[in-house]
Amino acid sequence: MDVTTLYSIGELSRRTGLSVRTIRFYSDSGVVAPTTRSPAGYRLYDLDALLRLELLRTLREGRRNHAHAK
Numbered sequence: 001m002d003v004t005t006l007y008s009i010g011e012l013s014r015r016t017g018l019s020v021r022t023i024r025f026y027s028d029s030g031v032v033a034p035t036t037r038s039p040a041g042y043r044l045y046d047l048d049a050l051l052r053l054e055l056l057r058t059l060r061e062g063r064r065n066h067a068h069a070k
Contacts, residue, residue: 016053035049
C-alpha cells in the first residue's frame with residue numbers, strides 16, 4: 001500500500017518560506033500542479049511538489065544574490 005503525504009498550500013508555505021500567493025501563482029501557471037483536491041476543493045500537493053517549490057525558492061534566492069553582487 002502506497003501512503004502519500006499530501007500538503008495544503010498553507011503547509012507548503014510554512015515549509016518552503018514561499019507565500020501562499022506565490023504558490024498559487026506557480027500552481028495556476030502550471031509550474032507546480034496539485035496532486036489532487038480535497039473533498040472541499042482545496043489543492044493538495046505531494047512531496048514532489050514540495051521539492052520543486054524548494055528548488056524554485058533556492059533558484060530565486062540565487063538570482064537575487066547574483067544581482068546584488070554585480
